[in-house]
Amino acid sequence: MEPTDQCATTPTTVSHLLDFLRRYARERIDSRRMDERRAFPVSFIPDLAAEGLFGLQIPTSHSGLGLSHTDALRVMTQLGAIDANLLILTAVHNTLGVPPIEGFAQPAVRDAVLPEVARGRRLxxxxxxxxxxxxxxxxxxxxxxxxxxxxxxxxxxxxxxxxxxxxxxxxxxxxxxxxxxxxxxxxxxxxxxxxxxxxxxxxxxxxxxxxxxxxxxxxxxxxxxxxxxxxxxGQGLVAAKTAFTKGRVTLAAGALGAMMRSLELALRFTQRREVATGNLAENGRIHQLLADSVAATQAVEALVRHIAARLDSGEEVAEPLFFVAKILGCELAFDVVDRCVQLLGARGYVDTNVVAQHFRDYRLFRIFEGSTEAITVYLGTTLLSAPGRFTALMDQFDAATQVHDLADRVGKLATVAPTSAQQQHVLANVVGELACWSVLAALTSEAAGRSTVHPHTAAWCERQLRERLRSAEDGVPFVDLPTVDEVADHITGYQELIGDIDQRRPGEQNEMDALLRC
Known part of the structure; x- marks a missing residue:
């Protein structure tokens, strides 16, 4: 994998932030204790605020760090490797909270509020x-x-x-x-x-x-x-879209950190573990799982970097790329984390061994900012309604001929005639997913010669696209299903087998007694 500590426009600032976060993680953060207490330590927010982590891309004129997109997302990857809660705290503030104010608040409000939130005095x-x-x-x-x-x-x-x-x-x-x-x-x-x-x-x-x-x-x-x-x-959707769009690539960048950290731990274990076949890391199947997980990680990294570089250059980034980042960035991250739980064996199921907490924390990323299923169907629907958008998207990449040939076949799926509304949703999901893999295959194809691992990553992404496309062309996703009512009736019938087991034991009383309130 190529070095990931390369900083874009502000190497001194970003290097300082990364050094601070790594040191802080080693010396001050106890993820297990925070998880049990459901709270950050008292000093947490002031410590982060002092380093500028609540004003990553707010201009220096408003007391922020003014980082580029590349640098800000690099910080998010580091945060994601340390603790998902740390990542979400800073990501929500910086990407969901700040952009609507920075881009759409009236000047007087913006000038008054941005310095306060940049310094971390207000969230x-x-x-x-x-x-x-x-x-x-x-x-x-x-x-x-x-x-x-x-x-x-x-x-x-x-x-x-x-x-x-x-x-x-x-x-x-x-x-x-x-x-x-x-x-x-x-x-x-x-x-x-x-x-x-x-x-x-x-x-x-x-x-x-x-x-x-x-x-x-x-x-x-x-x-x-x-x-x-x-x-x-009446223009609130524009501001809301700004928050959602930035949030989607930020989630992918943070999830990338979790992928790297989980693989780091899995490698340590497999290299030190001896099993009946010998060293676990040398086992052919384990080697394959690690290599494919590295490919998934490198593919997500390539996508995040591509989007960040285009944003920094002032180029327009096609909206589907942000959906691809959210969909595959978060799905592949959970796949890798889940695989690392498996690679660690019983140790993977122990909460104090980091990966288990990653498993719980990063599961939500498949739902945040729109669930995978919902936004995949939405992406596919937009591409089906305007097939030229997909063609234009793929024309941006200088990928291998076979990748463009596969993408052309994806485009032809738009001619499939669904027989029902449900089948329309299935088709949209298939096209949306295939569009995502087409982008990853194209991006990794462009970079196939950059390192000894890149060719495997490119081949792995192309294989994922090819296998999913073959399944779609064979009609596998479009098999006849029981009706919605038939499925519901069948599930309702489970009560005859398992009974009524809703738990009704009184819980803790958390509210002040009604006779004592104002």
Missing amino acids: VTSAISEPGMGSHVRAISTRAVKQADGSYLVNGGKQWISLGADAAYVNVFARLVDEHGQDAGITGFMVDTTTPGFLGGPEVLTLGLKVVPQNSLTFEDLRVPAESLLGEE
């Missing part, structure tokens, strides 16, 4: 997801009603908001109703969380990522001043 996040919708932003039901004095009255609720109850500012996206009662579109507001009517809900007890709170939020006649608008009325 910021975005609130998009709701109980009735996840990544389907257009289904937002939270309402903002414009008042005669130009302010807005917000009512509704959000769910699964990282840092939602701890942030000083939350970018809230709501459906605006104008003074005439007409729907004026999704609109964004930067909300000060001390405003009356902003209610932080309880923390969700998640399987992993236990340290970063995921809260529900409620807005009860929350009055927001006109100067808190993010962009124009």
Whole structure:
């Protein structure tokens, strides 16, 4: 694998940050203890803030570090290798919270808020997801009603908001109703969380990522001043998309760190472990698993670097590339982590051995910023509706002829005629997934001569594309299924076998007694 410590535009700043994070990880971080306590140490945020980690790409004129995309994503990879909670804390603030303010807040608001969040004195996040919708932003039901004095009255609720109850500012996206009662579109507001009517809900007890709170939020006649608008009325989707887009490649960059760390630990174990066949690392099957995991890791690294380099050069990055980063970056990361759990044997199932916690923490990445299934279907649907987009995307790469030939075959799947809405979804998923693998195969093909490992990575990606394409062309994904009702009836019938086992034992009382409240 080629060196991963090469820094783009600010080597001194980034080298300092990486050195700090590695030293801090060794001397100050106890991931196991944080996980058990569901909390960061008291000194954690001030320590990170002192190094500028809450203002990675905020301009120096607003007290940030002003890092390039390449450098910022390199930092995210380092954070991901250390602890997923550390990664998500900084990623949510820097990529979901800051960009809507930096790009869409009014100048006076931006100038006042950015220095505060860059120094880590205030945390910021975005609130998009709701109980009735996840990544389907257009289904937002939270309402903002414009008042005669130009302010807005917000009512509704959000769910699964990282840092939602701890942030000083939350970018809230709501459906605006104008003074005439007409729907004026999704609109964004930067909300000060001390405003009356902003209610932080309880923390969700998640399987992993236990340290970063995921809260529900409620807005009860929350009055927001006109100067808190993010962009124009009805243009909130633009600001929301900015946050989502940046978040997707950031997740891939952080997941890349987990892949590298997990493989590092798996290699140590297999090289030191003797089994019946001899040294475990020399076992042919184990060697194959490690080599293929390295290929997956190098492919994700190539994709993250490609996107970062294009952003830094000022080139437009095609939207599908961000979806590819989210889909395959997070899926392959979990595959590699899961494989490393297996390679470590019983030790992989021991929580104190790092990889097990990676397994719990990084599982959520397949859901964050839109679940894999949802956004793969969305990506495939957009490509099916405009096949030329896929052709234009692949034309950007100087890949081997056979890779472009495979991509041409992917494009021909758009001619398949689904027989039902369900089959349309299946086709969109197939095309979306194949588009992702086409991009990885093309990228790694371009780099096949860069090191002794790169040819294997290129061949591995091409093989993944070829095998999935062959399956799709053979019609395997389009087999006849039982109807939706038949599946539901069958599952409902399980109750006859396992009975009613909903647990109803009273839990802990966490609220103040009603007779003692104000």
